[in-house]
Each structure stands twice: as C-alpha cells, then as structure tokens.
Amino acid sequence: MRVYYSSASPFAAKVRMAARHCDLDIESVATDTGAEPADLIAANPLGKIPALVLDDGTALYDSRTICDYFDKMTGGQLLPATLDAWTRVKLVEATADGIGDALILTVYEERYRPEEKRHQAWVDMQMRKADRGLAVLETLLADLPEQLTTADFAVAGLLGWMSFRFKGKLEAERPALSKWLADFPEKFPAFAELGPRPAA
Numbered sequence: 001m002r003v004y005y006s007s008a009s010p011f012a013a014k015v016r017m018a019a020r021h022c023d024l025d026i027e028s029v030a031t032d033t034g035a036e037p038a039d040l041i042a043a044n045p046l047g048k049i050p051a052l053v054l055d056d057g058t059a060l061y062d063s064r065t066i067c068d069y070f071d072k073m074t075g076g077q078l079l080p081a082t083l084d085a086w087t088r089v090k091l092v093e094a095t096a097d098g099i100g101d102a103l104i105l106t107v108y109e110e111r112y113r114p115e116e117k118r119h120q121a122w123v124d125m126q127m128r129k130a131d132r133g134l135a136v137l138e139t140l141l142a143d144l145p146e147q148l149t150t151a152d153f154a155v156a157g158l159l160g161w162m163s164f165r166f167k168g169k170l171e172a173e174r175p176a177l178s179k180w181l182a183d184f185p186e187k188f189p190a191f192a193e194l195g196p197r198p199a200a
C-alpha cells in the first residue's frame, strides 16, 4: 500500500498515524498537491491528500474513508464496537476534520488568491466555524474512550498542524486543547515522527 502525503497535512498525518497504530506497512509518497501531479490525480480525481493506493491498484481517498478501511482491515483497531462509543468517536473525528477544512480554506485564500481578490468576510466566516468547532471539541474530548481511535489521530493531526500554521492560537484561546496536544506523544510516541510539521 502507498499513501500520498505531505509533511504539513493534518489529514495525511492522521492516516499515517492510524496506519502505524494498526501496524500496517505503508509506503509514504511525498506529494505537492499544488502541482497536480499525474500519479496523485490518478489515485484521487480531487487532487487531494491523503490518497491511498492498495497493492491491487484500488485507490481510496478522504482520511475518514482510509481510516475506516484500516479499521475494517484490522478487525476494529481504530473504532469502538459499541454504538454509543462509536458515535462519540465519529463526532469528534467529524468535528476535528471540519475544523481543519475551514482553517485550510483560510490558508488557501492567502496562498492561491491575489491580495486584491481576497474576501475577508468569507475568511472571517470560516474562522467562526473553526472557533465554534474548537470550543465544542474541547468539551467532546473528555468523552473519548481510553484506547486510541481515529478521533485521537484526527485531533492530533489538526492540533499539530495548528501549532505551527496558527501559532499561539491554541495556547491563547484553547489551553485545554493545547495541553491535550502536549500530552499526546506520551500516549502515541510516534507522533514525533509522523505528526504534521512545516514543509521543509
């Protein structure tokens, strides 16, 4: 199996951490989505990472689909079996992923739009989504199961990325999330290797 990723991507970090947690052997292929490389587009017509290509050539994309695939493949190593715990985990995962989606749009507004075409009111709306999500995430984290799940990897990917892309925001506004991130490597030591980091 191989996964297309970039070192900064919160979603790619999520699936690479989940794969390690499941002891899955995957090859990681560093990818620049902005260049729309042909091998990535062949795996994911949306041109986004992460995209996973199985040994038989089947391609899967979107971090949730990929993590769910790992979970099925390994007999439930990433998601709880009971409906109640599954629901809590999936809600945290969806919240973390949705915050990432909103924040990434604000990053892309700066990266891809010329200054005179940027629309601050739209950026502010995305930030309000992210801020509401972060407030809810803080309350939801307390209800996660003991064992690591896709929710932990989604949150660790998001917060790890925010720690350099939105430097100081968590410490100033969401200290409980900042503490959660600081404590995460104790639960999952491979975060130091697989967590998001600024592109070199």
Ligand SMILES: N[C@@H](CCC(=O)N[C@@H](CS)C(=O)NCC(=O)O)C(=O)O
Pocket (backbone or CB within 6 Å): 008, 009, 010, 011, 012, 033, 034, 046, 047, 048, 049, 050, 061, 062, 063, 064, 097, 104
């Ligand atoms: N919902 C997707 C989001 C993936 C995503 O937005 N990835 C970003 C990088 S962090 C990307 O590939 N962006 C390039 C683009 O949007 O063209 C997931 O969970 O995998």
